[in-house]
Amino acid sequence: xxxxxxxxxxxxxxxxxxxxxxxxxxxxxxxxxxxxxxxxxxxxxxxxxxxxxxxxxxxxxxxxxxxxxxxxxxxxxxxxxxxxxxxxxxxxxxxxxxxxxxxxxxxxxxxxxxxxxxxxxxxxxxxxxxxxxxxxxxxxxxxxxxxxx
Numbered sequence: 329x330x331x332x333x334x335x336x337x338x339x340x341x342x343x344x345x346x347x348x349x350x351x352x353x354x355x356x357x358x359x360x361x362x363x364x365x366x367x368x369x370x371x372x373x374x375x376x377x378x379x380x381x382x383x384x385x386x387x388x389x390x391x392x393x394x395x396x397x398x399x400x401x402x403x404x405x406x407x408x409x410x411x412x413x414x415x416x417x418x419x420x421x422x423x424x425x426x427x428x429x430x431x432x433x434x435x436x437x438x439x440x441x442x443x444x445x446x447x448x449x450x451x452x453x454x455x456x457x458x459x460x461x462x463x464x465x466x467x468x469x470x471x472x473x474x475x476x477x
Contacts, residue, residue: 329412329442329450329451329452329453329456329458330449330450330451331442331444331448331449331450332448332449333447333448333449334351334354334355334402334447334448334449335447337351337354337355337449338351340451343451344398344474346370346373346374346474346475347400347474349369349370349374350369350374350376350400350472350474353369353376354402354449354470359376359378359402359404359470360404362376362378362470363378364378364379364380365377365378365379369472372475373474373475374472374473374474374475375472375473376470376471376472376473377470377471377473378404378468378469378470379468379469380466380467380468381461381466381467381468381469382461382465382466383408383409383461383462383463383464383465383466383467384461384462384463385462386411386459386462389411389459389460389461389462390422390433390434390435390459391411391413391418391433391434391435391436391438391457391458391459392431392432392433392434392457392458392459392460393415393418393431393432393434393454393456393457393458394430394431394452394454395425395427395430395432395454395476396430396454396475396476397430397454397473397474397475397476398451398452398453398454398473398474398476399451399452399458399471399472399473399474400449400450400451400471400472400474401444401449401450401451401452401460401469401470401471402449402469402470402471402472403444403445403446403448403467403468403469404446404468404469404470405446405467405468405469406445406446406463406465406466406467406468406469407443407444407445407446407463407467408443408444408445408460408461408462408463408467408469409441409442409443409444409462409463410441410442410444410450410458410459410460410461410462411437411438411440411441411458411459411462412438412439412440412441412442412452412456412457412458412459413434413436413437413438413439413440413456413457413458414439414455414456414457415454415455415456415457416455417436417439418434418436418457419434419436420434420435420436421433421434421435422434422435434457436457438457438458438459441462454476
């Protein structure tokens with residue numbers, strides 16, 4: 329898991345060949361002009377979902393994990409409170425892995441909570457279970473899905 333400022337995003341470009349493209353889109357303001365929903369950048373290899381999402385209480389935010397994609401969460405308005413726990417520490421499987429949606433859910437409690445605000449981002453790798461959208465009201469955010477292989 330990585331939490332940092334958008335101004336520091338260049339430091340992470342070498343971690344994946346498509347990260348620099350994702351951070352360029354964040355940095356040049358294109359996200360604000362994108363339609364709500366899925367926006368393809370490079371087919372299934374990388375896309376971004378933009379939307380107004382309803383937040384939920386901590387007790388109703390299960391940890392989720394992915395196998396095929398890295399997530400880059402970028403709040404556009406408001407802050408997102410996101411729970412985190414290393415996947416290898418998760419023991420309470422709530423929902424088996426669903427390959428079409430690339431997600432599995434856990435009932436474990438997060439080890440820590442991150443506040444991701446406007447001007448920052450969080451990256452969650454397949455070894456990171458995360459519980460996004462915690463809080464009250466709604467948030468406008470973008471989530472990049474970057475295929476691993």
